[in-house]
Amino acid sequence: MNAINEQWPASGETGVLRLITAGSVDDGKSTLIGRLLLDSKGVFADQLQAIAGSKYTRAPDAQYDLALLTDGLEAEREQGITIDVAYRYFATPARKFIVADAPGHEQYTRNMVTGASTADAAVILIDASRATDGDLLPQTKRHSSLARLLGLQHIVVAVNKMDLVGWDKAVFDRIHAAYQDLAARLDIPHFHIVPLSALSGDNVVQRSERTPWYQGLPLLALLESLPLDPHQGNGQARFFVQWVIRHQGSGPDAFRGYAGQLQGGAWRVGDAVQVLPSQETAVITRLLRGDQVLDEALPGDSITVVLDRDIDVSRGDLLVDGHAQAVLRQDFEADLCWLDQQALNPARLYWLKLGSRLTQARIQAVQTRRDIHELRSVDWNGTLAMNDIGRVRLRTRDPLVLDDYETQRATGAFILIDTATNQTAAAGLVRTR
CATH class of the missing domain: 2.40.30.10 (Translation factors)
Structure with a gap:
């Protein structure tokens, strides 16, 4: 079987949609991506043979364990969980896609931030069988908060495993209402929501007959229709x-x-x-x-x-x-996601890399720390440990052109590098407003 038997769309016609899947453990993220790859003819025959004969398959007889298409690490297949971000590529006649499969465990928050940093859209999965009363899991709130923080253009909520609740519209409506409340608290202006089953393929590529009450598009058609901002900036080069x-x-x-x-x-x-x-x-x-x-x-x-x-x-x-009023700054505020196992040390200098510009920076103060469970930032005068997110004040050795991340990603995103180990210590989002 060919990997993709359709022609690529003409260059510049529809562009590339970069998306990330996120959610709690066992919500079915890897299975959903595997289903998208399989049903869009993005899988080679030898790949199917390999996962069918895998000793780690958890699928019933005559079915493929589609999660194995993205969970490539030995530890992932052994435990049945996603640990690192896996990237997969496929195309339809309407659009090209780059999909990042992010881990669901809280301890891998930094991996999710890394994958979402270049994404246009987030597909946040919710296991319908674990939210029948509309009570959302903490990781759903955490990943939604991160998607909002990182300024993703589109958020798609995929209510998975609807087959386990008998395709009950009432369950879907309760989850929809709960996420509407969450979106209002996080200031998410708009989101899409789809009931589906990644395992059976209902409402993933083809519309399901099991949801006559759902009038929206199946997931793939929805992703094909999402508008993209080609400029991703404020119009200034x-x-x-x-x-x-x-x-x-x-x-x-x-x-x-x-x-x-x-x-x-x-x-x-x-x-x-x-x-x-x-x-x-x-x-x-x-x-x-x-x-x-x-x-x-x-x-x-x-x-x-x-x-x-x-x-x-x-x-x-x-x-x-030439006519731009670009401002050079040395002092600024930023949201940091701390990635290193060594906690932030305000006494140390770090390398700051903005685009191809490299300079030194010192973190002068930690102002707030984000409480993901309470969905708010709290005053904080301590340090930041791995996976923590906080607002900090920095000073750089050299003046830089810095734009607010919400309006210009090119000069609004940076990384901090440990000068002793050369490890990436943090990912930063400039905040000037």
């Missing part, structure tokens, strides 16, 4: 220089260019740009994508920019629109 290119030649063939990925806005030949932190200005004379000459570059394009004059531009410098 941000371009971190990753590499300085010197093209040897004679006459117009010789140039010095700056390679990177354009974020937040579009550029055209003739546009004025400003280089930060030097604040020098220049005009774009050429835009290249590989060896292709462009008149215009769009957000997400990996390009080489050639300027009308030679100025000092190095890796880590930031190019912005």
Whole structure:
């Protein structure tokens, strides 16, 4: 069987939807992704043979244990749980998908944050058999809170295992009402909700006859219809220089260019740009994508920019629109998700990496710590341990262009690196409002 027997959609036609699945342990996240892969013809025949003959299969005879398609670690298959984030890729005639399967255990919160940091949508699973009275589990609240914190564009609630409650509409309605209340408390403006069974495939790819009371789309059709924001920013271009290119030649063939990925806005030949932190200005004379000459570059394009004059531009410098009022800061606030086993130490210096810019930073104070169970932040003057999330105040050695994460991810997200071990210590979201 072919992995994908449909043609890829034309470039730029519908784009790529990056999504993450989240929820409590045994809600069926890995099984749901396996079902999406199987029913969209995204699985090779030898993969099916491998999971059918696996010693870890928990499926009844003549059925596939679809969770084994994503749970690839030996420890995951042995325990029947997801430990690390697994990425899978598939496509339909309407859209391409990159799916991250995140672990459900509270101790792996940092893995969920890592997977969600590049996602456009979250599929949050709820086991209907464990929420028949509408009482949501703590991890459902935790992952919903994280999805809101990370600014995901779309939240889809998949009420799984409806077959275990006899496809009872009353159970679904109670869960729907409970999640509406949760969304209001978390300030989630809108969400979608689908009743389904990942094991049998009802309402996953095909509409189920067992839910005549549900008038919405099945999960895959819903994911295909979600609108995407191609700019993912506030309309102002941000371009971190990753590499300085010197093209040897004679006459117009010789140039010095700056390679990177354009974020937040579009550029055209003739546009004025400003280089930060030097604040020098220049005009774009050429835009290249590989060896292709462009008149215009769009957000997400990996390009080489050639300027009308030679100025000092190095890796880590930031190019912005010439008319932009970009502000350089050294002191700012951010939400940190602590990833390291060693707790935050305010006495230490950390490397801060923003785009391709690397500088040193010190955490001056921890202001609040997020209480996931109470869905609120509480005043906190202690440290942050692994998986903790808190609001902190930082000071950097060098001035940086920092935008609020809600409006510009390119200059609103960073990581902290332990200077002694080179381990990633934390993921940060800039808050300027």
